[in-house]
Amino acid sequence: MASEERTQEILKGLQQAVIEFDEDKTRELAQAAIDEGVDPFLATLEGLAEGMILVGDLYNKKEYFVSELLLCADALYAGLDLLKPAIVASGRISEAKGSIVLGVVEGDVHDIGKNLIKMMFDVAGWTVYDLGKDVPLEKFVEEQLRTDSDIVGLSALMTTSMISMPEIVQKLKEKNPRVRIMLGGAPITPETVEKYGADGYAKDAGTAVDEAIKLIKMLKTEEKAK
Amino acid sequence: MNLKERVLNRLQGKEVDQTPVGCTTTYGVVDFMKKCGYERPLADTDPQAMTELAIAGHTYGGFEWVKAMGWDIAALSEALGCELGTPRIDRQYYINKFPYAEGVENIVFPSDFLSRGRFPAYREHIKLLKERVGDRLVIFGETEGAFTCAANLVGPEQFIKWAIKKPDQVAKTLEVTQQAAIAAANFAFDYGVDFFVFAEPTSGPALLNPRIYEKLVLPVEKEIVSQIKGPVVLHVCGDTDPIIEFMCQTGAAGISIEEKADLKRAVEIAHGYGVKVFGNVATATTIFSGTPEEVYREAITALENGTDFLCPGCGIAPGSPLENIVQMKKARDDFFK
Numbered sequence: 001m002a003s004e005e006r007t008q009e010i011l012k013g014l015q016q017a018v019i020e021f022d023e024d025k026t027r028e029l030a031q032a033a034i035d036e037g038v039d040p041f042l043a044t045l046e047g048l049a050e051g052m053i054l055v056g057d058l059y060n061k062k063e064y065f066v067s068e069l070l071l072c073a074d075a076l077y078a079g080l081d082l083l084k085p086a087i088v089a090s091g092r093i094s095e096a097k098g099s100i101v102l103g104v105v106e107g108d109v110h111d112i113g114k115n116l117i118k119m120m121f122d123v124a125g126w127t128v129y130d131l132g133k134d135v136p137l138e139k140f141v142e143e144q145l146r147t148d149s150d151i152v153g154l155s156a157l158m159t160t161s162m163i164s165m166p167e168i169v170q171k172l173k174e175k176n177p178r179v180r181i182m183l184g185g186a187p188i189t190p191e192t193v194e195k196y197g198a199d200g201y202a203k204d205a206g207t208a209v210d211e212a213i214k215l216i217k218m219l220k221t222e223e224k225a226k
Numbered sequence: 227m228n229l230k231e232r233v234l235n236r237l238q239g240k241e242v243d244q245t246p247v248g249c250t251t252t253y254g255v256v257d258f259m260k261k262c263g264y265e266r267p268l269a270d271t272d273p274q275a276m277t278e279l280a281i282a283g284h285t286y287g288g289f290e291w292v293k294a295m296g297w298d299i300a301a302l303s304e305a306l307g308c309e310l311g312t313p314r315i316d317r318q319y320y321i322n323k324f325p326y327a328e329g330v331e332n333i334v335f336p337s338d339f340l341s342r343g344r345f346p347a348y349r350e351h352i353k354l355l356k357e358r359v360g361d362r363l364v365i366f367g368e369t370e371g372a373f374t375c376a377a378n379l380v381g382p383e384q385f386i387k388w389a390i391k392k393p394d395q396v397a398k399t400l401e402v403t404q405q406a407a408i409a410a411a412n413f414a415f416d417y418g419v420d421f422f423v424f425a426e427p428t429s430g431p432a433l434l435n436p437r438i439y440e441k442l443v444l445p446v447e448k449e450i451v452s453q454i455k456g457p458v459v460l461h462v463c464g465d466t467d468p469i470i471e472f473m474c475q476t477g478a479a480g481i482s483i484e485e486k487a488d489l490k491r492a493v494e495i496a497h498g499y500g501v502k503v504f505g506n507v508a509t510a511t512t513i514f515s516g517t518p519e520e521v522y523r524e525a526i527t528a529l530e531n532g533t534d535f536l537c538p539g540c541g542i543a544p545g546s547p548l549e550n551i552v553q554m555k556k557a558r559d560d561f562f563k
Contacts, residue, residue, distance in 0.1 A: 021390075062468065065435040067386040074387070107317055112383050112433065134311075159510045159543035160317045186432070186464070187510030195515075 002036040010038055014047025014079060019054055021071035023078040030079035040086035048079050049123045056206040066112060069205070073119045080122065097124055098216050100151040101143045103131030105168065108161035113185060116205040117153060124209045137168050141175055149179070150219075151212050154198075156185040166196040173197065180215040184208065229290045233364040236534055237421060237457055237479055237502060244562035245529060245536055247555045248289035250366065250423055250482050250504045251461055252541035254297025256316050257548035258282040266544075267313040270296055271344060273351035280355055284363060286548060288555030291364035294352045294414065296344065299370040299425045299541075302406045303378035305343035306336070316544040324381040330398050333379070335405040340413055352417035360418060367414030371424035371460070372403040372450060373443050379403070382428050389438050400446050408453045415455040421479065423459045424450075425541075432464035436472070444472045451477035459504060463540055467491065474499040484508070484539035485524070493532040502534040513550050514543040521550045525557035 002010065010033050017025035026048070033043040055072045058064040064072075100121055104111045111133040121128045129147050131139055144152050152172055156162040162185065169181050182200040183193050193201040200215045202208035227235075233246045259265040262282035264275035276296055283289040295301065298318035304310055309323040326333055336342065348367075355365055370378070376399040377385040388395050411422040428434070429443045451458050457479035465486040466473065473481045474496050482504035483492055489506050496503045507513060507524045516524075528536055536558050542551065 065431060066433045067390055067435050067438060070383060070387050071390060107311075107320075109311070109320060109322065110382075115383065158320075159514045159545070162510075163316075163545060187514075189511055191511075192515070 002033075002038050006036065007038050007042075010036070011043065011047045011050070014043060015051035015054060018048055018051030018072050018075050018079070019058070021068065021075045023075045026075045026079040027082065030082040034082065034086045040083045040090060044080065044083045044087065044123070044125075048076050048083070052076055052120070052123055059204075059206070066116070069116055070112070073116065076119060076123060097126045098151065098212065099127040099129070099147060099149040100153055100212060101129045101131065101140065101147060101149045102153040102155070103135035103140060104133040104155045104157075105161050105164050106134055106136050107164070108156050108158050109133045110157035110185075111155070113157070113205070114153075114155040117155070117184065117202070117208050120205045120209050121212070126209070126212075137164060137171065140168050141171050144172055144179055145175060148176075150216050151180050151182055151200075153182045153184065153208070153212075155183075156187065159187050162187050162192070165192075165198070169197045178219065180212075180219060182208070182212060182215070228362060230362055230364050233291045233535075234420065237364075239500065239502075245533065245558060246290045247525075247536040247558040248291045249283060249287070249293065249542060250291075250459060250480075250535065250537050251368065251425060252297045252299065252318065253283050253287065253289070253293060254279065254318055254544055255283075255287070255542050255546055255548070255551065256544050257546070257551075258286055259315065261286045261548070266297060266315050266318070270298065270313050270319060271347055273347050273354055276347070276351045277354045277358060280365075281359060284359070287551045291366060291420075292355065292359060293368060294355050294365050294419055295348050295367045295369065296351075299368065299374070299427075300378070301344055301348070301369045302375040302403065302410055303370060305339055305345060306375065306379060306402070306406060308378050318544070321378045324379060324384075326379045326399070327381045327384065330380065330395055333399060333402050335402045339406060339409055345410075345413065348414075349417060352414060352419060356418040364420045365418065366421045366423055366459070367411065367419040368423040368425060369407070369410050371426035371429065372400055372407040372446055373429040374426050375403040375406060376400050377428040382433070386428070386433050389434060389442055393442065396442060400442070404446050404450055407450050411450075411454045411456075411458065419456070421457040421459055422454065423461055423482065425461045425463075427463040430462040430464040430466055431468050436468040439469050440472050444475060447476040447478075459502075461504075461540075470495050474501045480504055480534070482537065482539075485512075486539075489528060489531040489533060493534070503532075504535040504537045505533055506539040507537070507554060509538045509540045509542055509546070513538055514546045516550065518547075518549050518553050521553035522557045525554045526561060529558065529561045 307325040459480035461482035485508040
């Protein structure tokens, strides 16, 4: 077991490695955490995820932009790829946060935003089913039914592709009224979400997970009230 | 003052009777296609259909200048090897595959560049457009800019990461796309366009750190502008507030910005450099999905904020209603009554 001091050193190091998008360092420290008996769940949450929260602050202060976020995400995944199997192997069942089907709608190949959203859910401990980009309508419905995900997240950058969203929302709701649907992307506003009959909106990756949790809580409250 | 004089005078900083109204990015609008009888995807490749749709913007949309070279921003990328997705009446060409995703070791500027892709069709089209309206309307050409083209060749996500971690690879790619941009614009001027627009969505602060814009993009844009025979307008999407100064330092005659940017501030900065500003009625939230009244109000606001050319902030979405589009001219006419 690592001492408290060493544990803190590893956690701070992981945070810093994510902030400085140093993939090698993240990998090295994640491995050190595993080898030295630091709880991999703690290393993920207090190390990698905490680092990403600090990255989010830098983004909000306009010191970092998407270009840096993508590199931070690479560093985070370098660590997560080692820590995730260790969490499973430790037998520790993390508190189930929820599950999400994610994809960029058909006709749209712009997936940078979607990939950042995916990372935020991954690090928050959600189960993510990533359908990629240019995803046909039916695929979202099939995948939601197959996985029974709590949330479906639809992304579009183009006005030409966002117009297919209402049909997807309608089909998803027809098949499973319990599912909650979030929309995102440059042309999407809270008004679009309402107009298209979806449930949630996240203006950026930083707020997406909180919004998803809010939607699930609302659903549970509604169901209890019934 | 005829429309051509109005637009050219404004671009050159001379007196005008009123602010010109039009669109300085793409306007492949379905309602225009239905009115003029020439639809995409034919209008993406056929010189005559492209010409008729260009003129439809003036005839039905009230635009006071017209666009040459089609309805997407993929021409350079296509000619340099990108595979394009299939267009439809309501969907423009898009980049489907990135030919240099594995690396740019073998990238070169092809000597037959202007015989590739749609450039032969553009040649016929610009000539035709010039014959039809060249005496009375300003014509502009447009392609994607060098940075956006380079990102299309490599893949945007990888390319903006390279911009931080592998600047030498970025420079190597930009060397090629810089030549492509210069060749395309000078080709367009040779056949008679009056100004040329480079659309640079991938270089904006929505993706790229402005410090990297200054370091990597600005010198390339400067070089490109210095080698082009006529006036250049630089369009960047999103909230461009952090790079307005840099956009003005490229040597461009004009900058085109979206509603997410502060137009009033942009005009103040740009005028200090002798640069004109095009913008900035919101395309997605207003022209595409808003009401005619909202478009009218935003157009008036843009005029009040001092826009030099009243335009949409970005390319007009294909499904935008004609009733919304014509509000821009109505607002301009009322504003100058």
